[in-house]
Amino acid sequence: MAGWTDLPPELKEKIVLHLDGSSSVRQGEADADSPALQALKALRAVDRELYELTGVVLWQTLQLVNRTFEDLAYWTESIAPRRAHFVRQLIVHPEGPKGVSAEAALPFFIEALKRFPKITYLQLHAPSAFTSQLVDSLPSSLLEQITRLAISAGPSATTRDQRPIPENFLSVSVATQVLQALPNLVSISLVEIKNDDDPIHLISALQSLSSLVSLTTDDFRTFNHPHITAPWRSSLQTIFIGDDISYSRLFPFLAQHASTLIALTLPTFSTSQALPPYLPAPFPNLLSLELWSEPATADLPLLFAASPLQQLEVKIYDGGSESLEPLQAVRRAFEAMKPSLKRVELQVMSGGLDHEGEVVAMDLYREGVRAGVRVLIHGTHPEEA
Numbered sequence: 001m002a003g004w005t006d007l008p009p010e011l012k013e014k015i016v017l018h019l020d021g022s023s024s025v026r027q028g029e030a031d032a033d034s035p036a037l038q039a040l041k042a043l044r045a046v047d048r049e050l051y052e053l054t055g056v057v058l059w060q061t062l063q064l065v066n067r068t069f070e071d072l073a074y075w076t077e078s079i080a081p082r083r084a085h086f087v088r089q090l091i092v093h094p095e096g097p098k099g100v101s102a103e104a105a106l107p108f109f110i111e112a113l114k115r116f117p118k119i120t121y122l123q124l125h126a127p128s129a130f131t132s133q134l135v136d137s138l139p140s141s142l143l144e145q146i147t148r149l150a151i152s153a154g155p156s157a158t159t160r161d162q163r164p165i166p167e168n169f170l171s172v173s174v175a176t177q178v179l180q181a182l183p184n185l186v187s188i189s190l191v192e193i194k195n196d197d198d199p200i201h202l203i204s205a206l207q208s209l210s211s212l213v214s215l216t217t218d219d220f221r222t223f224n225h226p227h228i229t230a231p232w233r234s235s236l237q238t239i240f241i242g243d244d245i246s247y248s249r250l251f252p253f254l255a256q257h258a259s260t261l262i263a264l265t266l267p268t269f270s271t272s273q274a275l276p277p278y279l280p281a282p283f284p285n286l287l288s289l290e291l292w293s294e295p296a297t298a299d300l301p302l303l304f305a306a307s308p309l310q311q312l313e314v315k316i317y318d319g320g321s322e323s324l325e326p327l328q329a330v331r332r333a334f335e336a337m338k339p340s341l342k343r344v345e346l347q348v349m350s351g352g353l354d355h356e357g358e359v360v361a362m363d364l365y366r367e368g369v370r371a372g373v374r375v376l377i378h379g380t381h382p383e384e385a
Contacts, residue, residue: 016043016053028061028091059086064112065093072108080115089121094130102130110137121148128153128174128194135181143181147211150189151178169194172202172222179205187214191242193222200227207232213260218242228253235260241267247276255281263288269297276303283307291315295322298329305336312337313345323353327360334364334373341373348379 004012019039024030030037037058044054064072094102094109113119113134119142124131131151135143153170171194179185179202188206193199199222206212212234222228223245229252236257241250245267254261258281266289275297286307291300292315301312312333316326330346346361353361361377368375 012049012053013056016040016050016057019043020057025057026060028063028089055083055086059083061089061091062087063091063093064109065091069105069108072105072112076108076112076115080112084115085117087116088118089123090116090119091123091125092134093125102127103133106130106133109134113138114142116142119146121150122146123150124178125152128171131170132174132177135178140181144184146182147184148187149178149182149185150216151175151191152189153192153194172197172199176202176205179209183209184211185209186211187238188212189216191216191218193217193219199225203227203230210234212236214238216240216242223253224249229256232256237261238263240265243267244269247273251276251280254283255279258283259285261286264290266291266300268292268294269300273297275299279303287311289313292317293326293329295325298326299332301329301333302336305333307337308340309337310340310342311345312341312343313347315347315349317349318351321354321356323348323351323357324360327353327357327364331360331364331367334367338371338373341371343374343376344368345376346378348377350379352379 007015020026020030020036022036024034025037025040040054040058043050044058045051064075090113092109092113094105109130110133124134126134151170169192175190175193179188188209193202199219202222203225204227206215207230210233212232213236215236215238217223217240223241223243226249228249237260239254239257239261242265247269250266254264258279261283262285264283264286269292273296283304284307286304286309288311289301289304289307289309290313293300294317301314312330314326314330316323327346330344334341334344344364346364348357365375365377367373
């Protein structure tokens with residue numbers, strides 16, 4: 001019978017990864033008393049081979065969050081030489097210790113980050129000045145290997161009682177600088193972007209990324225700019241847009257990615273906009289659609305009826321009589337998409353449904369049962385909202 005030493009390296013790696021079946025350890029989300037975490041730590045102590053195999057799991061995600069100067073110095077000098085080569089995902093939230101600004105801690109973060117030779121994911125939740133100087137100080141070899149990025153505004157300092165002083169938005173110029181420094185991005189999350197400048201350079205930076213497949217943003221001003229409809233070098237597969245955009249900007253932008261788009265999350269739309277009668281292009285590979293619905297935009301899901309949607313999620317702002325038309329529209333969309341649908345999720349965000357709304361919702365649920373489609377309905381009663 002073959003023993004551990006007889007197994008090929010690939011199988012050993014799979015066995016160790018299996019201990020973290022939920023990936024919580026790899027994502028840096030495991031509790032200190034997590035059985036998976038404890039098992040991996042115990043296995044790490046067995047021998048050098050298992051130290052290396054478990055290190056890939058234990059140190060895949062590192063969070064440098066609210067670190068003191070002493071923490072960063074200890075990491076840089078003592079921990080990094082032995083563990084940094086395991087790290088693939090780095091999360092940086094540089095809230096300054098004891099009222100010190102994040103910028104004061106910047107040299108420590110720069111030195112710490114230079115120790116990571118294999119980072120592919122970087123999350124920065126930091127003030128604009130910190131983010132700008134950090135990216136400007138890192139070697140191009142490190143920046144070029146980062147393929148996934150999430151940036152947002154973060155605290156610039158803390159008060160005497162240790163409460164963070166927030167910086168509400170990240171400047172357009174800094175967001176542009178970061179994108180220009182990371183030419184191989186595949187996935188981007190841009191949130192809390194400040195509307196302090198013309199976003200044309202930020203848009204151009206996004207459009208120049210040839211490998212980009214996933215984009216998440218709540219920056220409505222950028223997507224309402226005419227330049228957003230200019231050609232993109234990449235073909236996006238996943239788009240999440242979290243704020244109001246005009247149809248005249250949004251749909252021409254989406255049309256450029258229609259043939260490759262798999263998952264789409266649409267923002268809220270102002271009720272003053274007239275819903276277009278049809279989309280500018282078919283979406284032949286779209287599998288997931290998430291959107292907000294109001295009476296004026298209730299039939300928006302039906303515009304995607306020709307797509308092979310498997311998952312439809314609709315959020316309705318208000319219950320009562322205002323929810324009836326959106327509910328009926330979801331029912332119509334369900335009928336049109338039923339051949340491909342596997343899951344429908346309906347959320348009433350506040351107020352619950354009145355009697356008429358509950359009747360429509362229950363009819364939708366029963367129809368889902370008959371069609372073999374999982375239908376989830378949340379907030380149908382006021383006490384559930």
